Structures are given as structure tokens and as C-alpha cells.
Amino acid sequence: MESKQQKKKINWKLVGTVTFGVRRYFVLGSAAVLLAALTAYAIPLITSFTVDYVIAGEKLQTMPSVVYGWAEKIGGRDYLRSNIHIMALILIAAALLNGVFTFIRGRSVALASEGIAKVIRDTLYRHLQAVPYDYHKHSSTGDLVQRCTSDVDTIRRFVGVQLLEIVRTVAMLIVALIIMFSMHAFMALITTAALPVLFLSSFVYFRKVRKQFTLSDEAEGKISSTLQENLTGVRVVRAFGQQGSEIEKFTRCNAEYRDVTFKLIKMLGFYWGLTDILAYGQICITLVAGVILSVTDGFTLGQVMVFTAYAGMLTWPVRQMGRILADLGKATVSLERIDEILSHPAETEPGKALKPVIKGEIEFKNVCFGYDAYDDVLKDISFKACPGQTIAILGSTGSGKTSLVQLLQRLYTCTAGEIIIDGVNINDIDHRLLRSNIGIVLQEPFLYSRTIRENISIVKPDASDEEVYNAAKIAAVHDVIESFEKKYDTVVGERGVTLSGGQKQRVAIARMLMQNAPILIFDDSMSAVDTETDAAIREALNKRRKSSTTFIISHRITTLCEADNILVLDGGRLVQQGKHEELLKVDGLYARIAGIQNMLEQELNGGGVKSEHRDQGTGI
Ligand code: M5T
Ligand code: MG
Numbered sequence: 001m002e003s004k005q006q007k008k009k010i011n012w013k014l015v016g017t018v019t020f021g022v023r024r025y026f027v028l029g030s031a032a033v034l035l036a037a038l039t040a041y042a043i044p045l046i047t048s049f050t051v052d053y054v055i056a057g058e059k060l061q062t063m064p065s066v067v068y069g070w071a072e073k074i075g076g077r078d079y080l081r082s083n084i085h086i087m088a089l090i091l092i093a094a095a096l097l098n099g100v101f102t103f104i105r106g107r108s109v110a111l112a113s114e115g116i117a118k119v120i121r122d123t124l125y126r127h128l129q130a131v132p133y134d135y136h137k138h139s140s141t142g143d144l145v146q147r148c149t150s151d152v153d154t155i156r157r158f159v160g161v162q163l164l165e166i167v168r169t170v171a172m173l174i175v176a177l178i179i180m181f182s183m184h185a186f187m188a189l190i191t192t193a194a195l196p197v198l199f200l201s202s203f204v205y206f207r208k209v210r211k212q213f214t215l216s217d218e219a220e221g222k223i224s225s226t227l228q229e230n231l232t233g234v235r236v237v238r239a240f241g242q243q244g245s246e247i248e249k250f251t252r253c254n255a256e257y258r259d260v261t262f263k264l265i266k267m268l269g270f271y272w273g274l275t276d277i278l279a280y281g282q283i284c285i286t287l288v289a290g291v292i293l294s295v296t297d298g299f300t301l302g303q304v305m306v307f308t309a310y311a312g313m314l315t316w317p318v319r320q321m322g323r324i325l326a327d328l329g330k331a332t333v334s335l336e337r338i339d340e341i342l343s344h345p346a347e348t349e350p351g352k353a354l355k356p357v358i359k360g361e362i363e364f365k366n367v368c369f370g371y372d373a374y375d376d377v378l379k380d381i382s383f384k385a386c387p388g389q390t391i392a393i394l395g396s397t398g399s400g401k402t403s404l405v406q407l408l409q410r411l412y413t414c415t416a417g418e419i420i421i422d423g424v425n426i427n428d429i430d431h432r433l434l435r436s437n438i439g440i441v442l443q444e445p446f447l448y449s450r451t452i453r454e455n456i457s458i459v460k461p462d463a464s465d466e467e468v469y470n471a472a473k474i475a476a477v478h479d480v481i482e483s484f485e486k487k488y489d490t491v492v493g494e495r496g497v498t499l500s501g502g503q504k505q506r507v508a509i510a511r512m513l514m515q516n517a518p519i520l521i522f523d524d525s526m527s528a529v530d531t532e533t534d535a536a537i538r539e540a541l542n543k544r545r546k547s548s549t550t551f552i553i554s555h556r557i558t559t560l561c562e563a564d565n566i567l568v569l570d571g572g573r574l575v576q577q578g579k580h581e582e583l584l585k586v587d588g589l590y591a592r593i594a595g596i597q598n599m600l601e602q603e604l605n606g607g608g609v610k611s612e613h614r615d616q617g618t619g620i
Contacts, residue, residue: 011339018123022115029108030167036101037171041179042094044309048302050087054080058300105164113160120152120338130346133411142225147341151334158331162324169317176310183303190289191311194282195318198275202322205271210326212264219257226253272319279315286311351428358429358437359422360387360518360549362408366417369407373415377403379572380417383565387518390550392560394590395569401553402443404569405521408551409438439517439548441525445508449493452481455507456488459515471513474540476533477506502529509537520550526559534559557594566590 019026049067052058057077071080080086128136128144173195180188230237230246237246290304362385370376378400385391393401407414410431419426426434447455456471457463468488472478480503484490492499492507499507505525512520526534538559541550552559560566561580568576568583568590576588583590 011335011343014335014339014342018116018119019112021119022112025108025112025115029105029112029164032101032105032108033164033168034171034175036098036105037168037175039094039098039101040172040313041175041310043091043098044306045179046087046091046094047309048300048306050084050091050302051305052300052302053077054084054087056301105168109160109164113156116159117152117156120155121148124148124152124338124341127342127344127346131341131344132347135344142228144341146221147337151337154334155331155338158327162327162331165317165320165324169321172314172317176314180307180310183306184293184299187286187289187293187299187303187307191282191286191307192314193285194278195314198278198315198318199321201275201278202271202319203325204322206322206326209264209267209271210329212260212267213330215260216257216264219253219260222253223250223257226250275315275319279312279319282315283308283311347431349431351425353430354424354428355430355433356422356424358434358518361385361422362519362549363420364417365420367407367414367419368416369403369412369414371403371412376415377572378407378414381574382417383567383574383577385549385551385565387549388546389564390552390562392563392566393551393553393569394555394560394566394593399569400572401569402523405440405523405551405553408519408521409435409440436515437517438519438521439512439515440521441505441508441512441523443523443525443527443553445504445525447492447499447504447507449491451486451489451491452484452507453488455492456510457514458511463514467514468510471510472507474513474537475506475509476529476537476540477503477510480506502533505529506533506537518548520548522550522552522554524553524555526554526556531556531558538562557597 053068053071054077071077074080074086125148128148177188177192180191226249230250237243287304287308290299290307293299294301294304364381364383367378367381368376369378381404383391393404395401403412406412407419408426410426410429413427421429421434448458453468454461456468460467465488469478472481481488481490505527506529509522509525526537529537534556535558542562552563554560557580564579565577566580566583567574568588570589576583576586576590578586580594584594585591
């Protein structure tokens, strides 16, 4: 993943896509912003009309004649004077209208921004399900989570708060300038004199403090990552007695966050304080100029009120403008970080996407594979498996066993040679169909934080209790589940029961059995199960294994010996293959490993130690 500090480039197509459904809210919001600005500016005008015309009896040239026409029609100044509540009601109506438009603005903005955030999150999530497996292997989960949450939030905030704020400020400026210049050009110039200075200073200032904002964000990120690391690694922390240093580390991060944020608040306080002086200075100058003009140029009290009110109303949004423009950069970076995920191509179907009936006949023909172009993990692998056969794979750690079965699922494509399943090249089989026909128990099984029943029946949500129990019985985990207080409704994981490694593996085996797939893969999935349970599971599985081609990766000779074909891998090469008896006769890796395990077994038995203890490895 690239860093945040890169050249900004907005993907307008993406912007178009994510705003597609919510554009009407933008239009409505913008219209409401404009109307709210108009009603906000009408209020000082109504006050000025009341003061000048109704109370003082002056007829202003700058007021539109329609206003006077209306006043004359309902009874003229005297009528309004004796019914002053009419003016009060008009003022209230304007304020109410302003409130209604502000509400519509807020509602439209919320609908637009929340809508956009939802579309982006959904699109990202869907895309993350579609990108190749390899993409996930090379991305940091934390980074992806941050992109799907805080980057989306930055955009949501920008759309929700800042974008319409720009529209509002521009609308307010235009409306105010038109009204003021049509009333008195010189006063309009005086009233807006400080605005360019305020705008420039806010722009320059917020560009400068942006670094401080970034530092504050980073310090906050550090706190959460320290906390996350500590909580997920709680066992290691306790086991190694690291609490003291962990507290020290957290205190340091916390203090850093406090200092950085304190400095930021100080800087902001300084800015708002300084620009407050400028803003109030502007109001004072407008007031003084208005008073002088009222003496020399016949300026009315109402007009002075309008200009001083406008001076106050304009300074606030202009002071905010620099902040918004500075944040625009932040939103652009976030948009780009999201675009980086979305522009990663989804897993393609380069082959013919054939949908053959898969029976489980598998052939590897001189297959080579490497995660990097320069380093082959599997070299020239050839073997055959007929439907219903059991293929065992043995090899030292890192010899390529997991990689071999990953090729079978087409999580990766082999670099040379070919894999044929039921007469069809694996690359031509629709990858979804292929994977749904392969049941796998991973080396480190993952269970959802849901109930055990849901975990087992994940591939077949409408499975009957009987089916779930049967699968669990074959996986030798039914009795364990029954011993839990909530039995199959026990929630696995964080807030539920934490299963032991062996129990997890067995639940994963039960889950796989529900799939009823013609190809089954056990990737070292009995390693955390004691040898007796292992044997019981294998015996139960034997009955149904006849209908599936089964791959068993294991280090235990007792598990491997019944297989129809045993593949012995060494450094990515298939050094031996054959049945247990055949391999024993040959002086090779298999016979050596079998010899060592046999010897250990005898020693343990001879020493009175029961063989149910876990096979802790034989050096392979
Ligand atoms: C074989 C490398 C690994 C090792 C070799 C899964 C995986 C493996 N490797 C990668 O570079 N990226 C990967 O995603 O490939 O690894 P393996 O196939 O996992 O070996 P194994 O299953 O026989 O080992 P083990 O320990 O599970 O018994 O060099 O670095
Ligand atoms: Mg492995």
C-alpha cells in the first residue's frame, strides 16, 4: 500500500458512481442553502424597513418599489405603525422560513453524505470479496479496515459538512454583495474590506496547521494500534510479564497524543482569537462609517443596521473557508486511497468458465509454482488421483504442501504444467463451481463469532438438526458440544466460549462435511487432535470417503498409512510416491520418518506413557 503523501488525482468516474443515487439531494440541499441565505439576509432588511419607514417615516430609494406598493395597499405607514405586530409577524415568518430551509438543507446533506458513505462502504466490501486471494495476502488488514472506515468517514464529513458549506459561503457572499451594492456601493466596499484578508489568512493558516492535524491523527492512530496489539496479544503479554513495559508504552503514546492535541487547540485558539479581533474590527468600522454617512450623506439608521448585521454574518463563513479548503486535500487523499482498492482488478475468469460435473479425478502434470517469479515453491509435480481415493501428503515444514492444495482450489495459478480435473484443465473450470466442489479444513481453522450450529451449517443454512449432529458426530465433537450449557447454540469466540485448538479443528471438519463435496482436503487438520480421536474421526470418515477424493496432509504415519497414494514432498519436489508398504521398502525420506516415529511410539509405550498424547513432531 502506498503512503498517504502522494500526488493527488481524483477519479471522477468513481465520484460519479458514488454520487449517482444522491444527486437530487445535492440539488435540493443547494436550493435550500440558497433560500436559507436569502431569508437570513431578509431579516436585517425587514428590521431596517421597520425602523426607517414604519417608525421614522422615511422612504428609502434602495428598497424595491414593490415593497412600498404593498405597504400603501394595506393602509400605508400609519396603518403599519398602529399595527406594528404585522412587522413582528413578518420577521417571525422570515425566521421560520429560514429555519425550514436550514432543516431541509441539513436533511438533504445528511441523506446525501450518509448515502454516499453507504455506497462507498458497500462497493468496497463487495470489491474486497471479489479481488484475488493474493491481494489479501499482500495487504495489511489494519490498513484495509482503515480505508473502509476512517477514509470513508473523511469523505462523508466532507460531503456532509464542508461541500455545502462552500456552496453556502459563495451563495451568502453573492446575495450579500448584490444587496449591499444596490444599497450603497461605498458602504458595501467598507463592509467587505476585511473579507479578503480573513480569507487569505484562514487559507494560509489552515495549510500550516494541517501538519498539526496530521500529527494529531497519527498520535491517535498510535494509541488505538497499541491498545489493539495489547488486547490481541494479551496472552503473550501476561506470559512474558510484559505488563509494565506495555503500560509504559501506552502512557508514552497517550502523553504524545495529549501534547500534540493541546498544541493544536492552542494554535486554533490563537487563530480564532486573532480573527475575532479582525471580525469585530470590521463590524466597528462598518458601524462608524455608517454613523458618519448618516450625518453627511443621509444614510438611515435602518441602513446602518443592515450593513453592520451583514458584516457580522459574512465574516464567520469566510473564516471557515480556509479550513474547508485545507480539508479538501484530506478528502482527496481519502478518495484516492479508496480508489486504490477499487481499481485493483477483481478475480478474473480467464478460462472458459466451464461447469463440468466434478467427480474427483485429479491429475497434476509437471506442475511448477512460485509465489514470486524468481523462486519456485513447487517443482515438477506429477501424480494422479481417482475418484474416491485418498491421497496423503507428507513433507517437512515449508516443503509446499499447503501451496499444492491452494493450487487445487485455484487460489493461485500454476506457472508451468497443468492440473486436470475430470478431464478439464482447472483454468477452464468456473472458479466458484470448482471451490464449491472442494471441502477444506485449513491448517488454522477460522470460525465465525456465531453459534456452533451456524458455523457448522454455514454452507447449508437450511440443514436439519439431524444433519448437523451427524456431521459433528463424524468429527467427534458432538459430545463436547452437548456438554456446553447452550449446546449447539453456544457462541464461538470473543463473547462466547473459546474453543480449544482441537475442538476448533473438529468443528471445522464438521463444517466441511456439510458441504458434501467430491474433493476433500485436510490441511494438517488433525494436528491438534489426540491420536485416538484422530483414529476415531478417520474411521467415521472412511465410510463416506469412498465417495470423495480426499487429500490428507499430515505428519503422522499412522494417519498416512491407509492412503491409496502417499506423496512425499521435500523442498517443493515430489521425491517419493506410492503406498505405505511400497515406500517402506525403499530407503528414502518416508522410510526414515516412519522409522523414527515407530521408534518413538515404542519408547513411549515401553515407558508406560499412553499413545493418546499428542504427537509433538518428529523433526519434520
Ligand atoms: C511453502 C512460501 C513459504 C514456504 C513455501 C502459503 C504460502 C507459502 N509461502 C509463501 O510465500 N506464501 C504463501 O502464501 O511457500 O509453503 P507451504 O506450502 O505453506 O508449506 P507447507 O504447508 O509444506 O508447510 P507447513 O509448515 O504447513 O508444514 O517457503 O514461505
Ligand atoms: Mg502448510
